Each structure stands twice: as C-alpha cells, then as structure tokens.
Amino acid sequence: MRVTIHRRTRRGVALVALMASGALALSACSGDSGAMPNDDGGGDGDVEIRYAWWGSDDRHQTTQEIIDLFEEKNPGITVTPDFTDWDGYWDKLATATAAGDTPDVITQEERYLSEYASQDIVADLGELGVDTSEIPAETLATGTIDDTLYGVATGVNAYAMVADPQIFADAGVEMPDDTTWTWEDYVDVAGKLSKGAGDGVWGTQDYGFNEAGLAVLARQKGETLYTPDGELGLSKETVAEFFQVSLDLMANEGQPDASRSVEYQNAGPEGSLLGTNAGAMGVWWSNQLGALSDASGRELELLRLPGESQFERTGMYFKPAMYYSISATTEHPEESAKFVDFLLNDPEVAALQLTDRGLPSNTTVRESILPELTAADQKVAEFMEGLESDVVDNPPVPPQGSSEMQDIMIRINTEVLFGNLTPDEAADAFLKGVGAAIGG
Amino acid sequence: MAVIHEVARTRRAATEHRKGDGRAAALFLAPWFVGLVLITAFPLLASLYLSFTDYSLLRAPGWVGIENYTAMFSDPRFFQALKVTFTYVIVSVPLQLVAALGLALVLDKGLKGLAFYRSIYYLPSLLGASVAIAILWRQVFGADGLINQVLAFFGIEGQGWVSHPDYALGTLIVLNVWTFGAPMVIFLAGLRQVPTMYYEAAAIDGAGRLRQFRNITVPLLTPIIFFNLVLQLIGAFQTFTQAYIVSGGTGGPVDSTLFYTLYLYEKGFGSFEMGYASAMAWFLLLIIAGMTAVNFVASKYWVFYDD
Numbered sequence: 040m041r042v043t044i045h046r047r048t049r050r051g052v053a054l055v056a057l058m059a060s061g062a063l064a065l066s067a068c069s070g071d072s073g074a075m076p077n078d079d080g081g082g083d084g085d086v087e088i089r090y091a092w093w094g095s096d097d098r099h100q101t102t103q104e105i106i107d108l109f110e111e112k113n114p115g116i117t118v119t120p121d122f123t124d125w126d127g128y129w130d131k132l133a134t135a136t137a138a139g140d141t142p143d144v145i146t147q148e149e150r151y152l153s154e155y156a157s158q159d160i161v162a163d164l165g166e167l168g169v170d171t172s173e174i175p176a177e178t179l180a181t182g183t184i185d186d187t188l189y190g191v192a193t194g195v196n197a198y199a200m201v202a203d204p205q206i207f208a209d210a211g212v213e214m215p216d217d218t219t220w221t222w223e224d225y226v227d228v229a230g231k232l233s234k235g236a237g238d239g240v241w242g243t244q245d246y247g248f249n250e251a252g253l254a255v256l257a258r259q260k261g262e263t264l265y266t267p268d269g270e271l272g273l274s275k276e277t278v279a280e281f282f283q284v285s286l287d288l289m290a291n292e293g294q295p296d297a298s299r300s301v302e303y304q305n306a307g308p309e310g311s312l313l314g315t316n317a318g319a320m321g322v323w324w325s326n327q328l329g330a331l332s333d334a335s336g337r338e339l340e341l342l343r344l345p346g347e348s349q350f351e352r353t354g355m356y357f358k359p360a361m362y363y364s365i366s367a368t369t370e371h372p373e374e375s376a377k378f379v380d381f382l383l384n385d386p387e388v389a390a391l392q393l394t395d396r397g398l399p400s401n402t403t404v405r406e407s408i409l410p411e412l413t414a415a416d417q418k419v420a421e422f423m424e425g426l427e428s429d430v431v432d433n434p435p436v437p438p439q440g441s442s443e444m445q446d447i448m449i450r451i452n453t454e455v456l457f458g459n460l461t462p463d464e465a466a467d468a469f470l471k472g473v474g475a476a477i478g479g
Numbered sequence: 480m481a482v483i484h485e486v487a488r489t490r491r492a493a494t495e496h497r498k499g500d501g502r503a504a505a506l507f508l509a510p511w512f513v514g515l516v517l518i519t520a521f522p523l524l525a526s527l528y529l530s531f532t533d534y535s536l537l538r539a540p541g542w543v544g545i546e547n548y549t550a551m552f553s554d555p556r557f558f559q560a561l562k563v564t565f566t567y568v569i570v571s572v573p574l575q576l577v578a579a580l581g582l583a584l585v586l587d588k589g590l591k592g593l594a595f596y597r598s599i600y601y602l603p604s605l606l607g608a609s610v611a612i613a614i615l616w617r618q619v620f621g622a623d624g625l626i627n628q629v630l631a632f633f634g635i636e637g638q639g640w641v642s643h644p645d646y647a648l649g650t651l652i653v654l655n656v657w658t659f660g661a662p663m664v665i666f667l668a669g670l671r672q673v674p675t676m677y678y679e680a681a682a683i684d685g686a687g688r689l690r691q692f693r694n695i696t697v698p699l700l701t702p703i704i705f706f707n708l709v710l711q712l713i714g715a716f717q718t719f720t721q722a723y724i725v726s727g728g729t730g731g732p733v734d735s736t737l738f739y740t741l742y743l744y745e746k747g748f749g750s751f752e753m754g755y756a757s758a759m760a761w762f763l764l765l766i767i768a769g770m771t772a773v774n775f776v777a778s779k780y781w782v783f784y785d786d
Contacts, residue, residue, distance in 0.1 A: 126728070130748045133536040154751075158537045298639030298732075299622045305642070305727045443750050446729060453732045457644060476750070 093128035190362025194397020210235030229293025258354035269438030360397025547758035583666035604660030613724030669703035
C-alpha cells in the first residue's frame, strides 16, 4: 500500500509540476468576463449603441438613470451600459478594441486619448455634428489633436492646494494669500504649522507623487510637461527644483518622514493627512474636495498652488476630467453623436450627474446646476470661476506613452524622499525615463 | 461449433460494447478538451507568437523576431524584477517549509482537538493570496501599525515597514511564510504514513527523539518534502496578488517589491507592450521549468523512495 502511494506521489509531483508551471505561468492574467446584463427591453428593430465608462457604484447608478432618460426621449435607440472600475477599464477597452468590438461611445482620459486618436479608433466629433457651442474654446482644445476633435471634455478640474482652516487656527498660523504666496512661503508655512499644531499633526502632505504639481511649476516658468508636438518641454533645473521643495519640507519637518509620506500617498483621500485631521494642507484635484471634506468632517478651503505670481506667468490650469469619444468604426454614428450631444448639453443630465464627471464643461449647464451642488462642490465652482481669468491656457493633450509618467514620478519621488537620489540626479532620471516612455 | 459461435458472438458484442465506451468517453472528455484547446492551448501558443512581435493591442502585431527577448537583457527593471523574485523564492520557500514541517510534527503528536488546530493553521493558506489579507498586511506593518505599536511598548521606534524600500520585501516574505497551512496538511498526511513499528524498533535500540526524527522521519518524509518544495517554488515564482495590493500596483517603494509577474502585468496592461510581456511570460516558464528540472535531477540524491 505504502509503496503505491509513494509511486503515485512521485508521478503526481511530476504531473502537477508540469501543469502548474505551464498553465499558470502563461495564462496568468484573466480579466473579468465583462458581460453586462442588458436588461433594456428594447427590441422592435431598435438601434443599439454601447456606452463604456469607468467609475464607482454611485456613478453607475446615475449613468443608468441618464441612459433611461435618453431612451425615453429617443424611442428607437437603446443604450447598452458597459462599465467597470478604473483599473479594469483600460485593460478591457484595449482588449475589446483589439477584438474589433470597440464600444460606440467611449469615455476617454487625457493620458490615453492620443494613443486611441493616433490609431484612428476614435472619430472626429466635429464631423459628426456634436453641438459644442456652449463649451469654451480652451476647453475644447484639451481634446483636439491636429485640429481634430477626438474627445469633448465632460467637465474640468483644477489641481489645487486644499487647506484645513481649523488646523491653521489651532497652530496660530495665518492662511496665506494664495495669489501672492511663493514656493518658499509654502515650505515656511508648513514648517510653522507642524511646530504650532503639536504632535502628530503635520503642515502638509508630500506633493511629489503627482506630476500635476510639476506641470504647474513648469508653466509658471514658461515651460510645459509636453509640447504640442508631444515632446518633453521641461528643463532639468525645474524638475530638480520641484524635488528640492519636498526635501526642504522634510528638513523643516513641514511634512512627515519618507516612509509615512509613501503610506499617506497610498491611502487615498480618506486616509490622507487632511482626511484624518493630521495635516493642514495637501495638493489634490478639485473634484476630490467633497471626499476630503467628508472624511475630515471639516470645512476645507481651496487655494491656488504657490508661485502664481513668482515667475513669468501663472501655472494653474483646467484639466479635462474625462472625455466623451465616439468609435470611428461604429455602425451608428448618428445615434452615437445624438447621445453624446445629449450627455453634454441636456440640463437634466447635468442635474443628475452634478460634478461627478468634473464641473460641467458646458457653461450654461454648469450655471443651471449651481444651486443643486453640495457646499464643497459650490466651493469648487466658485474657486474655478475665480481662476478663469488667470488661467492663460491649458496644456496640450499628452503624447502616447504619457500614461507611464505617473509611475515614473512615484518611483523617482520615493527615491528622493529616502535620500537615494539628489534632486539633480532625480531630474536626470525623470527626464530620461519619461523621454523613453513617450519616444518608444 | 456452437461453442465457437458463442465465443465469436461474445467477442463481437464486447467489441461493440467497447466502441460504445469509446464514444461515451470522447463525449465526456469533450468539455475538458474544448476547454483545454480554447482556454489554455490556444492562448498559450498565441502568446508564444506574440512574444516575437510588437503588439500594443490597439495595433496589429508586427513581427520583430527575438527583439523582445534581447530587450529584456538590457532592461534594468527586468533584472530588478528577477532579483526581487529570486530573493523572495529563495528566502521564503525554505522558511515556509520549515514552519510547516515544525507545526505538522507538533500537531502529529495526537493533540486533543487536532482538527480544530489544523483548520486554524490552515486558514492563512486560504486567505494568504487574498486582497483582504494584503490590505491587512499594509495596516499591520504600517508606520503606525500593530508591529510598531508592539515595538513602541518596548521602547523601540519602528518605521513604516511596507513603505520602506529596505523592508517592504521582507514583509511579503513573512506573509508567504505565514501561509504554511497547505504544505503543513500534506506533511501531516505524510507523517501518518510512517509506520510506528520503525519508531518502536528504534526506541528499543535506544534512539532518542532527535535521532528518530533524523533517521526515520526525515528519510521517509523526503518524497513529501520534495513534493512541497516543487509546488511552493512554482507558486512563489508566480506571486502577484500580495505584491500588487501591498505596493498599490507599482512594485514600490522604489521597485523593491517589483515581482516578475507584477512587472509583466505592468508591461502588458500598463504600457500595452504585449509582445514584451509575452516574452517575459515565456522566459518565466523557462526559469520555472529549469528550476523544476534541476529539482528533479537533484532529487535523485536526497529523496528516498521506500520501494
């Protein structure tokens, strides 16, 4: 008996080893099946279009309501929802596209639009006759590549300094005037806050994990992350200066030590310094103010980033939250265009969606929903309105490969925080890494 | 004559019967076979082809020969991924097996409520590769996590273990060692197979517990050790979930947890270099097959089959 068991064990080992090494190694990634229940009773020779987006449960619900509304107003068109979370979205969209099954209406994002546009996967919205008359030209420019409108911004956000007035008050530090404060003031204020607010409360959260901060600094100096031709538009000095701010903030204890910074970075708005009442400042996208306010239970304020009057020009800009695009190979271009038109211009859509896809890019529609907004969102709207006259222009659509910049930024910033790279070395590594990503 | 006819008829019937069996077998095998071809074999071969192409998913694949393979060897992050993975495998697998064997020995001593303890110790194996545990790990080893609170009690100031480049991989190794339940259960089964008469005989001859362990238990257990070793090695090479969650999908801090599979995923689905990712997958297959082959050859010298 024992003999047979051992024999079997031996053969079993070989077999299992072979199967495990072969099958598992190669079929490593299995995505979600992605099949979405299509419960629309439709039928009767309906035209059916598929609408793909990413997001949270809240967004899925509102979007379904919007779809229902559209179908009600447009009998004969059925919209099939196709949604997933952010991470799965791009895997799924690329796979669907590779399989020749591109959704008719696609939500796009800045870092991916170029890639899809360059392969002519998304159509020219201008040609399809989507009404964009209520959307400011500089917002439309954020979805235009080579004079072709590949995506229309759903809404806009701004990268801003979020501040907790209560900690400022506790620490006995005055809120800075955000139109005049310099980067040196920022370091200084954060240091004072850390000292004044007592143990476990910091001045600010490290800003170096997001390239948007670098974009603002670069623009203030008359540079840009990317040129309209898709080249890097940064000087090494600017990048080094950007990293130096973090080091200065660690030196005067205006921000936490390196490993805490990494942790707070990974913790999202809810676990951030501001969200946990453990810090007075942090840079965030303006649409995150709501989540931050909810987590902190306090009334937070939006400030412009430092340095707006320190150098050549202002650096703040409006970033398209996301875009609506239409597949170039859709069988129903007319109906798809009609749907995008509806999403952009119908006040009822905006009333449902509010600021979930950014502060609506359609200014008339934006006006109409202001009274409906939460206190935090009203603050965002106000802040954006105040910014309007000072924003010189918006950055061009980033080139292909730019989706890697964030990863590179996180990696190099971490090295800087832990003291493995000097700001100078970091700047070299950053420019080299991003250069390779967008050149390859 | 009648007998011969009878025999022939029986034979014919048997053949027909067997034919029917064959059809039934084919029918029952079909679902498995279709699955194998469509879900395993086809993607497997497709990835072999893609590994020789430049393929971004959005564009049709273009043949580039062995360029992806040569590119790997001038990619510093590829080497970093190899280093991280090998460190992880070489450190965590032996530790895990020692822990598993040690506990199996304790539990084998006919403890009261064995089934209960066995389940408790097996639990981490079920949970280890899950997202929830990876998130828990991040909390436990965080700057203000459980570990540091315990350390603070003894007056030691710890740091953020998962967020420090020097320690992040260590926390993942601990996580893997902690999931020793599966090999432990197999060890337990193996220990049960060792006949007690050997121990009785040894005890009569005056061999102590340690001697018995070294000269009876270990030799008779070597096939089981070997089995566990091979399985855990292969599993460890393919570690993904823990690293993905603990590092937030980046392999950070500073690529210190950039596991091979994580980098593969990042290349494939992060920067859409499917050709490169496929080449990496095939290279991993070669590594694992090589390691397993070495294991089998080496096993001749230390694994004792009692037959």
